Structures are given as C-alpha cells and as structure tokens.
Amino acid sequence: MYSSGMFFVYLFSSALAFALINRVLRHRLTYLSALSVLAALGWGYIFQGDYRVPAVVFFSFYLVATLKEKGWLKTWQAIVLTLLPLFLVKLHLNHHLGMIGLSFMTFRAVDVLLYRSKKEGQNFLHYFCYLFMPFIILAGPMYRWRTWMSDVSKPVFALNREQFLVALEQIITGIVQKFLFAMLVDSLVVQPWSHKPFTLTVGVVMSLAYSAYLYFDFAGYSNMAIGAGRLFGLNIPANFNMPLLAKNPQDFWRRFHISLSEWLRDVVFMPVYMNLMKFTFFRQNKTLAQNIGIFCTLFCMGAWNGLERHYVISGALFGAISVAHNMLLWSAKRSPALQRGLQYPAVAFLGRILTLGSAAGSLYIFSGMSPL
Structure with missing residues (x-):
C-alpha cells in the first residue's frame, strides 16, 4: 500500500479535503464521521472491490463481540472464536478466509474484547473504523482500543x-x-x-x-x-526506539516492534503469569513462572506469523534467549560477585554485543533464508 504513489495522493488529498470541508462547515464535521468516511475509502482502495471476505470476517468479529457484550459468551470463548479464522489460515486449513491485514485486524478485535468497557457500549462506527483504519491494516503498529477511544473522543476533526x-x-x-x-x-x-x-x-x-x-x-x-x-x-x-542501543534481550524488545511486544505482554505474559501464580508451587518459584510467561510471549512473537519451521524456531530462540537473561539476573541477585562482575564496562559491552548478535541470528532464521 505504501509503495504506491497513488496512495499518498489519496492520503494527502483526503486530509486536506477534510480540513477544508470542516473549515467551511465551521467545525460541524464530527471527528467520527470524518474517520468513518476515511475507513470506507480505505476499504475500497485496499480490497479493490472484493469485499466478500473482509465483510464476512468483520461481521463475524462484530457478532462475537456483541455476544460477549450481552454475556452470552465468556471472554475466553470470544477470544478463541475471534482467533479461529487466523489459526485456520496460518495452519493452511482454510484459504478462503485469507485476506490482507487479517493478523493485525484479529489482534485489534481481541483488544476490543479485552479492553472495551461497558460504559463505552457498542458503537458500530467505532468498531468498524478501528478495525479498518487503512494506515495500520496491513502490519500495524498495534494501535490499542483505549488509545483509539481517547483519540476519537475529540468533538471535531481539525488539522493545523x-x-x-x-x-x-x-x-x-x-x-x-x-x-x-x-x-x-x-x-x-x-x-x-x-x-x-x-x-x-x-x-x-x-x-x-x-x-x-x-x-x-x-x-x-x-x-x-x-x-x-x-x-x-x-x-x-x-514501533522502534533505536534497538542498536539495547543493553540486553529485555531492553531489545522494548525497542524493537514495541507496539506488538507490549500487546503480547498484556495478552500473553500477564495472563500466563497470573494463572500460574494461582498454584502454590509457582508462588514459591516466581522466577519459573516468569520464565514460562516470557517464553510463551516471545515464542508467539515468531510463531504468530505461521507454523512454518523458521517461524517456530525463531520464536523459540526469542524466548530462550530472554529466559537465559532472566536467569542471569536471578543468579546475580544471589551472587554479589556475579552482580559486581556484570557491572564492569567490558562485560556490559560484551552483553550488548551478545544481545544484538543473538537477535540478528534469530531474525535471520525468522527470514526463512537460513538452513534451519
């Protein structure tokens, strides 16, 4: 989409047209109505007239969200049903549901299930615009529901x-x-x-x-x-904040693909960790619970792209490297000598090199061009 010159023509002309119309109407063009028109235009541009699959997927998501809102589905049931089309496509069990932007649209639909409050209610236009906003439909960044609702709470559309x-x-x-x-x-x-x-x-x-x-x-x-x-x-x-400056694996994922990393932390790590903490064994071994949560989270970072071997291996490496770092921190807390050793500038520099090297190697495997 961003590789097409016509997209930028549509983008800037739409922004300027909305700004001019709003000025002529003396700020009577509501923000939501402007975004609704934009989402509809984006729908037409991206799907080029083939609306059947996106319409089926959208209304399926909307139906699930409605049933969950009315209490007819539990949250976990709604999430499973929402993820189902993505799983079927990624597992090559159904190619009919495949469409541009399915992955991040699914993630946004899950975000609605988790974070939409009853006070916000069910607003069709809010939901439609959030799922089909053309700028982020293909590959993110992961735009959260709460941020969206904060943005669209503005009374009018304005561009200075x-x-x-x-x-x-x-x-x-x-x-x-x-x-x-x-x-x-x-x-x-x-x-x-x-x-x-x-x-x-x-x-x-x-x-x-x-x-x-x-x-x-x-x-x-x-x-x-x-x-x-x-x-x-x-x-x-x-989505990025100078990943070359990362001090360790944890810091790397705070700088690389930030929006998806933070979303996976909230929807994978926290539920896994909190559920494990219900068991006495894990309450007595919190680091183990952390490691399981970390591994699951970063495994998903690779494996959500598909279950091809290179995605699975790279996801497992992302997780294993971060777990190893977490264990190093755990050991340092119990060993003053190790704690002091890690603070030496040469050791800290070596840690940066190992972090970037391991990340680069994992991403090479992720590319599918390595022998693995």
Missing part, C-alpha cells in the same frame, strides 16, 4: 499547519528508510548473499544484513503509518 508539517516529516522519514536504506541493503547484500551456499561467513553477513533490512523496511512502514495517522489526529504508537 503544525500538525501537517510534523506528519509530513515522519512520512518522509519513513519513505527514506523503506525505499532508500532498506532497498539498498536488500539489493546490495541480502539478495546476492542469499543465493550463496551456507558458511559461517554467509551466516554472519546475512544475519546482520537481513536485520538491517528488516529494521529499515519495518521502521519505514511504521513511520509512514504513524505520520499518516497524525494527519487525522490519531496517536498511532511508535
């Missing part, structure tokens, strides 16, 4: 010069990242080296190159999505 310039700057940054840096890394390193027989040198080069490519490509996409959202007053969350 300062907001426009900030949004434009972020979109241009994203274009440079995705269509200059990512394409250069891909064409100069990733594509030529991906055809070479695997050796240690090839593994190292591909790990570094693919990680750089993925960062620039995804950060570029995210910045364009965030900038596009700002044109319409939406606070779409940041």
Whole structure:
C-alpha cells in the first residue's frame, strides 16, 4: 500500500479535503464521521472491490463481540472464536478466509474484547473504523482500543499547519528508510548473499544484513503509518526506539516492534503469569513462572506469523534467549560477585554485543533464508 504513489495522493488529498470541508462547515464535521468516511475509502482502495471476505470476517468479529457484550459468551470463548479464522489460515486449513491485514485486524478485535468497557457500549462506527483504519491494516503498529477511544473522543476533526508539517516529516522519514536504506541493503547484500551456499561467513553477513533490512523496511512502514495517522489526529504508537542501543534481550524488545511486544505482554505474559501464580508451587518459584510467561510471549512473537519451521524456531530462540537473561539476573541477585562482575564496562559491552548478535541470528532464521 505504501509503495504506491497513488496512495499518498489519496492520503494527502483526503486530509486536506477534510480540513477544508470542516473549515467551511465551521467545525460541524464530527471527528467520527470524518474517520468513518476515511475507513470506507480505505476499504475500497485496499480490497479493490472484493469485499466478500473482509465483510464476512468483520461481521463475524462484530457478532462475537456483541455476544460477549450481552454475556452470552465468556471472554475466553470470544477470544478463541475471534482467533479461529487466523489459526485456520496460518495452519493452511482454510484459504478462503485469507485476506490482507487479517493478523493485525484479529489482534485489534481481541483488544476490543479485552479492553472495551461497558460504559463505552457498542458503537458500530467505532468498531468498524478501528478495525479498518487503512494506515495500520496491513502490519500495524498495534494501535490499542483505549488509545483509539481517547483519540476519537475529540468533538471535531481539525488539522493545523503544525500538525501537517510534523506528519509530513515522519512520512518522509519513513519513505527514506523503506525505499532508500532498506532497498539498498536488500539489493546490495541480502539478495546476492542469499543465493550463496551456507558458511559461517554467509551466516554472519546475512544475519546482520537481513536485520538491517528488516529494521529499515519495518521502521519505514511504521513511520509512514504513524505520520499518516497524525494527519487525522490519531496517536498511532511508535514501533522502534533505536534497538542498536539495547543493553540486553529485555531492553531489545522494548525497542524493537514495541507496539506488538507490549500487546503480547498484556495478552500473553500477564495472563500466563497470573494463572500460574494461582498454584502454590509457582508462588514459591516466581522466577519459573516468569520464565514460562516470557517464553510463551516471545515464542508467539515468531510463531504468530505461521507454523512454518523458521517461524517456530525463531520464536523459540526469542524466548530462550530472554529466559537465559532472566536467569542471569536471578543468579546475580544471589551472587554479589556475579552482580559486581556484570557491572564492569567490558562485560556490559560484551552483553550488548551478545544481545544484538543473538537477535540478528534469530531474525535471520525468522527470514526463512537460513538452513534451519
């Protein structure tokens, strides 16, 4: 979508048209009505007239949310039913439900089930716009329901010069990242080296190159999505925060794909950990409960893309590396000598190198271009 020049024509013309119409109407164009028109236009642009599958998926999600709201479904039952189309597609059991943006649309539908309050009630337009907002429909960032409701609580649609310039700057940054840096890394390193027989040198080069490519490509996409959202007053969350500065695996996931990491923390780690803590054994072994929660969370970070071998292995590596770091912290609390040793600058620097190296290796496996 962001690779099409026409998309940007639609984007900027829509933002300016809404701003001008609102000024002519003297701020009588409500914010929700503006976003509803935008979502409808996005629906038409993205699905190009083939509305059957997105309509079926949307109304299925809406029906499940309604049944849960009325108390006819428990939350866990509603979540399972909402995740079902995604599971069927990822497991290659049903290709008819496959559509652009199914993964993140499903995640947003789950977020509604978990975080929509009874006070907010059921508003069809709120739900439709949230699920089909075109800027984030393909691959995020993970825009949370509570943030959405905070954004759409504004009484009118407004776009001033300062907001426009900030949004434009972020979109241009994203274009440079995705269509200059990512394409250069891909064409100069990733594509030529991906055809070479695997050796240690090839593994190292591909790990570094693919990680750089993925960062620039995804950060570029995210910045364009965030900038596009700002044109319409939406606070779409940041997805990256200089992951090269990560001190350890935990810090890395606070900087890389931040929005999905935080969402998985809330919907995977916390439920797993809190349910384990109901058992006496885990209350006496909290670190073990933490490790299980950490592993499940980061395993999902890789495996939600599909159950192909490279996704499963990379997800397991994400989890295992973070569990190993958590165990190191646990050991350091019980060993003053180890605690002091970890504070040496050389050791801290080595930790940064190991963090980035392990992340790069895991992402190389994730790419599907490694022998694993």
